[in-house]
Amino acid sequence: MTTSANHNPTASIASNNHAALAASPRVKLSRRRIRIDHPDPRAGARLLADALGAVDRDALDGLLKQLVKASVIGQEPDEANLAFMISMMKSIGPRDSIEAMLAAQMVCVHVAAMRSAFRLACTDDIAQQESLTRALGRLVRIYPAQIEALSRYRDNGERKITVQNLSVQDGGSAFVGNVTQHASVIVSEPGFAKATMDAGPIQAAKAGEGYRRPIDAEQAATA
Template sequence: MTAKNTKPKPARRTKAATSTQPQERTVTIPFPDTDSEDEANRILAKDVPGWDKLDKDERAELLRLIRDHRKRGTPAKVKLIRKPDGGWSIEPAGKSEMLAVLKLHETFSANSIDPVNARANELLKYLGSVGADNEGRYNAALSFIESMAPRDQAEALLLVQMYCTHDAAIRALSQLGSAEWVPTAQTFGNLATKLLRTSQGQMETLARMRRGGEQVVRHVHVDNRGGQAVIAENVHTGGKGNGKIDDQSHATGTAGIGPALLGADPFGNGVPIPSREGPEAVPYARGHESGSA
């Protein structure tokens, strides 16, 4: 009898081996409610893991960052709940529904719920179109808009556009590394360039809106003697008088300095001065001859 070669069967995978779901880590940040450095350090030494491994400068920096984090307050957050028809429902998150709703009003600089719903649905539609309709990405967009502190609904609308444009540009750039063909890389490269240029234009538009129409006018004064130019910047805000200086002189500079004006006579004889003598008579071309031959 000949023995048959039998291959060992692979071990069956268990749920523990196939589970690749990352575990979320929660970091609790203590907020020492005291102005005393010693008391704050004592609280942090008790509540912060690894406090004893930090030196003096690192402990001071950590305390400063914790206090700055507390000043910024809790950001606006929402919950995304799947509807039976497959859509999403946006619900306020947190312990107090009223507090969450008012923070959304502040985020979009709105005094009613209608513009809040409009901007919130615009964000949700875009994120859903790119497969990023989850609470993490949505709350990240809200955090960006809130950090920019829109002053009115026009700025809030522009900030929603800025977030979507930036996200689309980054997605186009991420496709360059996986592009296998040159035309594909060129397509995504051109798209990313246009989106980044649009994003820059949106930032400039927001800056102009917040400047309130302020203009910078440069007045250049040239001294002919030394050939030096003096540039003075004046800032004018709105109105019809932009670009005009009060009591501005119309002279060209120091009197008597400058090129001479050209006269009518190129040889320098000057322009004739009129006298009291009348004009000379023009002789008759045919004299006093009669009209008959």
């Protein structure tokens, strides 16, 4: 049997709630203290917590402090870098604590990868180039894994696969329709018939579309 599958792990990553993102306040650093830029501090904290997926003020403060430490450039927190990281977290749109922590890790890994790339471009030392190349390679491999982890968590651990081509050999059989597989158990949705082919391929581009049996010359003539 030959199948071709499409995986789209990033389909549900970005948040589409642009109004909520625009309403959430910015974060500024004042004498190494975190300040939420909003006329009403409590309302601003609630808006920012909703945007970052923090369940309460303690979770929000913890996330912001960790992001401040990760934003450091030259041993000092960088407000522009922090604003970028928070903006990226908002665009991911975490919906609970697990997604909030994973989104924070994603933006930190991205920032670390960009720093490694910058240092790699600025050094002529062979040993440093090799070390930075290895570090950059590990970081850029981690990021897609984080994206897939977030996507699978949002899909309750299910991986969506679309079968475009299906071939059945002589004496073989296939279910045509929507099929859900868990471990060694295969469940076919009611209403779909089992198609058994003596020879030739089955073409089922879309679920529920059925199959088309090749027509030989005699059938074509009588038709």
